[in-house]
Amino acid sequence: MSDLLERFLGKHEFTSYEDFYENFQISIPNDFNYAYSVVDVIAAQTPDKTAMVWCDDKGNEAKFSFAQMKCYSDKAANFFKNHGIKKGDPVMLILKRRYEFWFCLLALHKIGAICIPATHLLTTKDIVYRCNAADIKMIVSVADDEVIKHIEASTHQTPTLRSKALIGEPREGWLDFTSELENASDVFEKPVGNEATTNDDIMLIYFTSGTTGMPKMVMHNFTYPLGHIATAKYWQNVEVGGLHLTVADTGWAKAMWGKIYGQWISGAAVFVYDYDKFIPKEFLDTIVKHEVTSFCAPPTIYRFFIKEDLSKYDLSHLKHCSIAGEPLNPEVYNQFLKATGIKLREAYGQTELTVTLATYPWMEPKPGSMGKPSPGYDIDLLNDEGVSCDIGEEGQLVVRTDKHAPFGMFKGYYRDADLTHKVWHDNIYYTGDMAWRDEDGYYWFVGRGDDLIKSSGYRIGPFEVESALVEHPAVLECAITAVPDEIRGQIVKATVVLAKGYEGSDDLVKELQDHVKKVTAPYKYPRIIEFVSELPKTISGKIRRVEIREGDQK
Numbered sequence: 001m002s003d004l005l006e007r008f009l010g011k012h013e014f015t016s017y018e019d020f021y022e023n024f025q026i027s028i029p030n031d032f033n034y035a036y037s038v039v040d041v042i043a044a045q046t047p048d049k050t051a052m053v054w055c056d057d058k059g060n061e062a063k064f065s066f067a068q069m070k071c072y073s074d075k076a077a078n079f080f081k082n083h084g085i086k087k088g089d090p091v092m093l094i095l096k097r098r099y100e101f102w103f104c105l106l107a108l109h110k111i112g113a114i115c116i117p118a119t120h121l122l123t124t125k126d127i128v129y130r131c132n133a134a135d136i137k138m139i140v141s142v143a144d145d146e147v148i149k150h151i152e153a154s155t156h157q158t159p160t161l162r163s164k165a166l167i168g169e170p171r172e173g174w175l176d177f178t179s180e181l182e183n184a185s186d187v188f189e190k191p192v193g194n195e196a197t198t199n200d201d202i203m204l205i206y207f208t209s210g211t212t213g214m215p216k217m218v219m220h221n222f223t224y225p226l227g228h229i230a231t232a233k234y235w236q237n238v239e240v241g242g243l244h245l246t247v248a249d250t251g252w253a254k255a256m257w258g259k260i261y262g263q264w265i266s267g268a269a270v271f272v273y274d275y276d277k278f279i280p281k282e283f284l285d286t287i288v289k290h291e292v293t294s295f296c297a298p299p300t301i302y303r304f305f306i307k308e309d310l311s312k313y314d315l316s317h318l319k320h321c322s323i324a325g326e327p328l329n330p331e332v333y334n335q336f337l338k339a340t341g342i343k344l345r346e347a348y349g350q351t352e353l354t355v356t357l358a359t360y361p362w363m364e365p366k367p368g369s370m371g372k373p374s375p376g377y378d379i380d381l382l383n384d385e386g387v388s389c390d391i392g393e394e395g396q397l398v399v400r401t402d403k404h405a406p407f408g409m410f411k412g413y414y415r416d417a418d419l420t421h422k423v424w425h426d427n428i429y430y431t432g433d434m435a436w437r438d439e440d441g442y443y444w445f446v447g448r449g450d451d452l453i454k455s456s457g458y459r460i461g462p463f464e465v466e467s468a469l470v471e472h473p474a475v476l477e478c479a480i481t482a483v484p485d486e487i488r489g490q491i492v493k494a495t496v497v498l499a500k501g502y503e504g505s506d507d508l509v510k511e512l513q514d515h516v517k518k519v520t521a522p523y524k525y526p527r528i529i530e531f532v533s534e535l536p537k538t539i540s541g542k543i544r545r546v547e548i549r550e551g552d553q554k
Contacts, residue, residue, distance in 0.1 A: 002267030003045070003128030004038060005233065008226060017362040017372060020234065024375035025273055026226050026407055033197050034225040035073060035109035036045055036190060038265055043070035051264065053243060054099045055483060056274035057282065069102065072181070074188035076100075076306060081188075083138065083163055087112030087195050090134045090205065093250065094118045094141040094151075097274035100167050102260065104140055109222075110188060112197040115207045120178060123169060124153040130207055133217060134381045134414065144167025181421050199223050204254050204349045205414050215413035216244050218253075218351045225261035227354040230374050232257015232262025235347050237320035240267035242293035254325065255349040258296050258329070261434035268294070280304040284313045291317040298325030298542070301342065302332050303470070303477055308501065310339040322347060323439030324355075325542055327445040329467045333367035339365070346370055348397075348445065350431060353377075354408035356399070357443050368467065369442040370435070376406035381437060383427075389436070394446055394461075397435045401506040402427035428463060434461065451545055453482040455490050460524050468519040469494060469526075472512060474502040479535050479543045483528060494526035495548055504531030 004394035008027055014020040029037060042049060047067035055061040064072075086092060093115050095101040099467035101117075108115040116134060120142065130136065136158070141147050143166055152173070155161060165175040190196070197203075203222045209213040236258065238244045247256020263270050273286050284305065287295065295318060302323060321336070322345045333344050347358035348370040357379065359371035373379040382387055389395035399406065400443055401424075409429075412420035420508040423430050446452070446461035453460040469478045476499040482490040494512070497505060509529045516525040536547040 002265070004036050004042065005229065005266055006067070008229060008265065010302035017360055020362065021373065022359060024230070025548050026229060028199065028223055028226060029195065030199070030224055032199055032226065033090075033109055034222070034261065035106040036233045038225070039066060039106055040070050041071065042264065047231045050269040052102065052270050052272060052403055054097065054272045054274065055096075055286065055290070057276060057279075058260055064099065064102075066095075068306065069106065071107035071186045072103040072319055074186050074542055075105055075184040076103040077110045077179050077188040078184040079165075079177065080104075080111055080113065080138070082105055082180075083165075083175065084113060084173045085113050085138060085196070087191065088202075089137045089301060089436050090114040091115055091135050091356070092116045092118050092130065092139045094120050094136075094139065094147055095167065095250055096120050096144075097141055097250060097272050098142055098167060099272065100181075100271055101168050103181070105186075109197075109203060111192070112191060112195065112201060114202050114205055116207070117251050117255065118207065118247055120147050121251075122147075122150060124150045127154040130216075131161050134205060135160040135163065138163045138165065140165045140167065140554065141160050142166075143171070161209070162362065184307045186305070194419045197222055200411075202411070202414075204256070206215060208351050216411050216419065217416070219414045221411055224354075224408050225256075225265070227406070228257060228262035228423055230262075230407075231355045232268070232360075233266040234360055235345060235404040236262075236296050236322045237345075237361060238263050238268035238294050239319070242273045242319075244268045245271040245273065245287065245296070247295075247297035250420070257324075257349070257354070263432070278304070280308050281533045284308060284310075286316065288313050288315065289493070291318055294322075295319040296322040296324065299323060299332060300326075300477065300537075302336055303329075306332060306335040307476070310336075318342065324349065327370070327463045327467075328368055330471045333365070348433075348443070352410040352429070353364065353399070353406065353431075355433075356406075366438075366440075366462075369438075369444050371443065372405070372441050373443075376404070378403060379443070380428075381435060391439050392435055392436055394436045395429045397443070399429040399431070400427060401429060418503060418540050448545075451481070453480070453490050455488045455492065455523070456483075460492060464520055465494070465516060465524050465526065467490060468516045468524075469512060471519060474512070477535060479536070479545055479548055480526065481548045481552070482543050492524065492526045492530065493528040493530065493548075493552070495530050495532055495535060498531060498534065 043066040049066050051066045051069045052064045167177045172174045186503040200221050202219050204220045206218045236519045244263050248254035259270050321342045324347045328346045343365045347355045349356045354533040355374050357370040359365045378400040383395045436442050465480045469475045476497045478496045483493045485491040513525045537542040
């Protein structure tokens with residue numbers, strides 16, 4: 001256990017899941033600020049300790065110690081301060097996986113400004129919406145022609161946006177972040193008095209991925225990073241001195257789950273692979289070359305991995321693999337285990353939460369299960385009448401907060417008390433996700449409440465049908481959605497991406513339908529199957545079933 005982790009947890013070693021759930025406690029310091037309380041502390045104690053190993057798909061590589069992280073974050077803080085950014089000012093970062101993201105994030109923490117990470121796939125309309133919803137004062141962006149085009153097209157509609165900074169080539173109308181960073185002072189005085197941060201100040205605002213509607217503004221305070229101790233240490237199983245890789249763009253909350261907070265507190269370095277296109281072979285070569293010790297990715301990544309001949313890769317340094325973002329199909333679990341000997345450990349959470357359910361080290365994984373509740377999370381399943389569900393009964397997953405709110409839980413939706421109250425009232429937070437619990441206390445995902453299909457009186461969860469389909473060798477990945485039907489109310493539709501060597505045909509449609517009938521209940525088979533080259537997804541890899549449904553309606 002790292003020295004820093006002991007400061008927050010004490011020296012208690014857990015002997016079982018029950019011990020972990022009942023006795024895990026975090027000691028939260030007064031006025032905790034991750035940049036000062038963690039990064040600068042490590043930099044002072046072990047300045048040469050590796051914080052990050054970075055590389056891109058063009059052959060560039062860099063390595064940063066904690067002393068360098070402190071230096072560059074202080075420089076970045078002076079850059080922001082020199083351009084009028086102060087405590088409470090919202091700043092949007094559109095930086096893909098550039099290492100400058102970490103400099104900027106820590107710098108904004110030090111100032112007490114609000115960091116708003118954003119994906120580079122935003123359109124002009126998306127940027128206008130975000131800037132006006134949050135009164136964004138500055139945008140820091142990578143030198144990407146498409147991103148620049150949308151930012152510049154949005155400026156006449158975003159009155160609060162005072163300045164734009166660019167990393168890379170200088171551009172008229174933009175601040176030159178790269179040159180100004182190098183010229184900035186590496187001494188930044190920690191704010192005091194009213195300018196100092198408190199635990200309850202807003203530190204981050206995430207715009208949700210918008211899988212079911214307009215993005216919501218999820219706000220987290222300065223204690224949020226401590227909620228990810230369980231994420232890194234006990235779910236991802238990062239090791240002291242190890243190198244952890246989470247596959248995530250910095251625009252989404254998953255980056256905070258796996259690329260900074262819990263990993264550094266737990267004594268691991270983070271590995272960042274900056275790529276434009278996911279190529280399984282190149283990704284695996286990179287993992288092998290840099291001797292990654294722990295790895296976390298959405299199911300999509302693993303689905304592509306198991307299609308490769310994994311015996312050709314020396315994965316001996318890789319000890320722990322975890323998975324989140326969407327439910328894990330058992331077939332993926334079994335094939336990855338057979339190829340690597342590593343048991344994938346699944347978890348569940350939301351942008352509003354930290355790791356809520358997980359398969360922790362003391363638990364035997366059940367392929368397809370989300371695991372058991374995390375410490376601090378009082379989990380329940382409620383039926384349509386608001387009554388707790390019995391074992392095996394499907395209900396909405398909720399978090400009870402009458403005793404206390406979990407570590408790292410959001411503070412609400414920014415500037416939207418009505419929406420906050422809609423999902424969190426009477427000391428119950430409603431996730432909107434449907435699940436059931438087995439006799440061993442493991443939870444199983446059924447689907448978003450909006451994604452459930454009601455056909456001829458039956459309730460069909462998309463995940464079960466998707467799991468059945470991906471067991472067929474012809475299916476690389478798929479999405480199950482509902483299509484309106486006059487007789488049955490709704491019928492099941494499968495949108496399928498085929499594996500290499502297969503082509504869509506009426507015979508294959510019949511074969512896949514028969515396969516689902518054999519694997520699961522006959523009434524769940526997809527009456528419509530559409531073959532596509534790719535599924536619509538968020539940048540974090542989540543399938544946008546709402547986009548498929550909207551396309552069908554059109």
